Amino acid sequence: MQETELYPAVKAFLEAAGYTVKAEIGPADVMGVRDDGAPVIVELKTAFSLALFHQGIARLAITDLVYVAVPRGQGRRFAKALAENTRLARRLGLGLLTVRLPDGLVEVQCDPGPYAPRKSAPRRRALLAEFARRRGDPNLGGVRGARVTAYRQDALACAHHLAAAGPCRGADVKSATGVDRATTLMRDNHYGWFARHGAGVYGLTETGHAMLEEAPCRRSS
Numbered sequence: 001m002q003e004t005e006l007y008p009a010v011k012a013f014l015e016a017a018g019y020t021v022k023a024e025i026g027p028a029d030v031m032g033v034r035d036d037g038a039p040v041i042v043e044l045k046t047a048f049s050l051a052l053f054h055q056g057i058a059r060l061a062i063t064d065l066v067y068v069a070v071p072r073g074q075g076r077r078f079a080k081a082l083a084e085n086t087r088l089a090r091r092l093g094l095g096l097l098t099v100r101l102p103d104g105l106v107e108v109q110c111d112p113g114p115y116a117p118r119k120s121a122p123r124r125r126a127l128l129a130e131f132a133r134r135r136g137d138p139n140l141g142g143v144r145g146a147r148v149t150a151y152r153q154d155a156l157a158c159a160h161h162l163a164a165a166g167p168c169r170g171a172d173v174k175s176a177t178g179v180d181r182a183t184t185l186m187r188d189n190h191y192g193w194f195a196r197h198g199a200g201v202y203g204l205t206e207t208g209h210a211m212l213e214e215a216p217c218r219r220s221s
Helices: 004-017 050-059 077-092 121-133 150-165 170-177 182-188 206-214
Strands: 020-025 028-033 040-044 065-070 095-098 105-110 194-198 201-204
Touching: 004 020, 004 028, 004 065, 004 095, 004 105, 040 050, 050 065, 050 077, 077 095, 077 105, 105 206, 121 150, 150 170, 150 182, 150 194, 150 201, 150 206, 170 182, 170 201, 182 194, 182 201, 201 206
Parallel strands: 040 065, 065 095
Antiparallel strands: 020 028, 028 040, 095 105, 194 201
């Protein structure tokens, strides 16, 4: 498809808001003017891209009313991209429009203007707690796939103790390893490494023994 396919719907949308609209005015894809205020500029692209946001930022030197517009897609992949790029547009002070090409419906995902996202206290606490519990720095920044977490490190510490001492009470594992959540961790058995041997007593499963044999040096990771 071409960017020009978006223009009729965007033009009609702005005209309905009282703007006189013309295309390709200087560097602007679309420009609308009305008597009561600053002009509005819309940059058109066939998909989200860094270039689209670069162009939008550049147009902010002309007016505060800058939108970027893309065709509205379908499916979960587009929905995720739309949510992420709407957040980006807000952070940049840009508006975001989507155009449903079959019927020309234009939807405003966000309007231009200052934006300061609210901080999430629960997320902050969760990150700080994970940071505090993590032993050392076992991951590489930017790694993809499985990551070593504090939870996994605690599970490994419990597994190593059980491998050496045999089945133990949760309180004894906690005392020996320093893992405060040892009993809960072994009871939940997220990795399949632990088996209950009685009231509050846990040992290693075959899976747990195999894991330690395959990765004997992973105690700190």
